[in-house]
Amino acid sequence: MPENATNETVSADRLVDTLFGPRAEGGRTARQRAAADEELPDYLFNVPDDASQAGLPLIRVAHYRPKTIVQEDVAGLIPYLDELALFERRWGFVKQAGDRESWCARMDAEAVPVLERLTGLCRERRLLHPRALYAYFYAAAQGETLHLYRENKQDVFLSVDFPRLKNGVCAVDKIARADSGVFDTVAAVGVNMGRSATELAKSWLNAGKDVDYRFLNGFALESAEAMIRLAAARIAREECCLGDVHFLGTAKTGDPAVQSALIKMLNAGAIDIAFSRNYLMMPEYSALALVFPR
Numbered sequence: 319m320p321e322n323a324t325n326e327t328v329s330a331d332r333l334v335d336t337l338f339g340p341r342a343e344g345g346r347t348a349r350q351r352a353a354a355d356e357e358l359p360d361y362l363f364n365v366p367d368d369a370s371q372a373g374l375p376l377i378r379v380a381h382y383r384p385k386t387i388v389q390e391d392v393a394g395l396i397p398y399l400d401e402l403a404l405f406e407r408r409w410g411f412v413k414q415a416g417d418r419e420s421w422c423a424r425m426d427a428e429a430v431p432v433l434e435r436l437t438g439l440c441r442e443r444r445l446l447h448p449r450a451l452y453a454y455f456y457a458a459a460q461g462e463t464l465h466l467y468r469e470n471k472q473d474v475f476l477s478v479d480f481p482r483l484k485n486g487v488c489a490v491d492k493i494a495r496a497d498s499g500v501f502d503t504v505a506a507v508g509v510n511m512g513r514s515a516t517e518l519a520k521s522w523l524n525a526g527k528d529v530d531y532r533f534l535n536g537f538a539l540e541s542a543e544a545m546i547r548l549a550a551a552r553i554a555r556e557e558c559c560l561g562d563v564h565f566l567g568t569a570k571t572g573d574p575a576v577q578s579a580l581i582k583m584l585n586a587g588a589i590d591i592a593f594s595r596n597y598l599m600m601p602e603y604s605a606l607a608l609v610f611p612r
Contacts, residue, residue: 334428341370364387375386377560379503381454382469384585387549389448392440396433398544398551405429410412436537440515445534446541446603447512449589450549454558456505459493464504464608466583476579478608489564492612505559508586509545529553529604530606550609561610569599572606581607 387394405411411429413421440446456467466476482488494500515538523531543565550563566572566580574597580593581599586606594600 341463350356364550369439371589379454379556379600381456381503382583384451384453384588386589387450387452387552389450389545389548391441391448392438392448392541395448395541395544395548396437398547399540400543404433404536404540405544408540409533417508425580432533432573433537436533443514443518444520445512445515445536447514448509448513448541448545448548450507450509450545450558451558451586451589452505452507452549452553452609453584454503454505455583456501457513458498458501462488462490464490464493465496465503466506466580468583475583476576478576480564489562489610490609492561503558504611505550505553506580506584507546507549507553507588507607507609508581508591509549509584509607510589510591511542511545513601516602532562539568542603546605547609548605550553553609559609560610561612564610566597566606566608568605569602572599574598577606 331427405425406413407428409432411425456469456471458465458467462480462482464478464480466478467473468475480489493504494502495604515534517529519534519538521591546563546565550559553559566576573595577599578597580595581587581593586592590601591604592600
């Protein structure tokens, strides 16, 4: 990788931190918070679970005013990649029985070189053009459903259901209740990685280069999610939404009704996200997510 990206090179030692032992609990959340913590005061972190948004010294932000992020260098997304998802789920490097050192050596020998080659290829041929759009919306919850409101705080433009886990916890439990007369702020993010990678990946697939296709396709999909995490770190620095990131799917996953409503309110067409005649989000390597306030 180029000299100016050496601090972003993935090492196997860092990779196994997310794969083994108690250190895995930190994972990408720890990296997100570390990125945000560079410009945030300590009192914004380690907030008790029952704390309300109103009790935090949060900055007021402009609602319904989308902002755009352009990430010129794809290597800047590497710190936000979920390596476990990329290596195992996308690329098929299945974790086998063995100690930490064995897994570290295997990833260093097999997976990390692929990641470095793909990153270099994408930079040289400009295969990925990461762009993100985000905006803040007023929100409230009813049961397990999150409602996002129009600017008048009366009309709901999107409702998203969240599962209640076996332990009784639901992601929207910390959001202001719809009958309380109080509103929280939730950030929405749309990401578009461009069309160049799609065209090359399809050409490789048609040529029978299945392995090359799997590597590029998986890297582009995970890079889209990494771009969402990068946007979430930017949002955190604005000191309004510091909570979890909830992904709403990519072009081939997620609820089209949810995606279409959010795309419209985000004005995501500004970064060329749209819907095809088959009611699929396009381009292929695009994604949507919500960032909660706490």
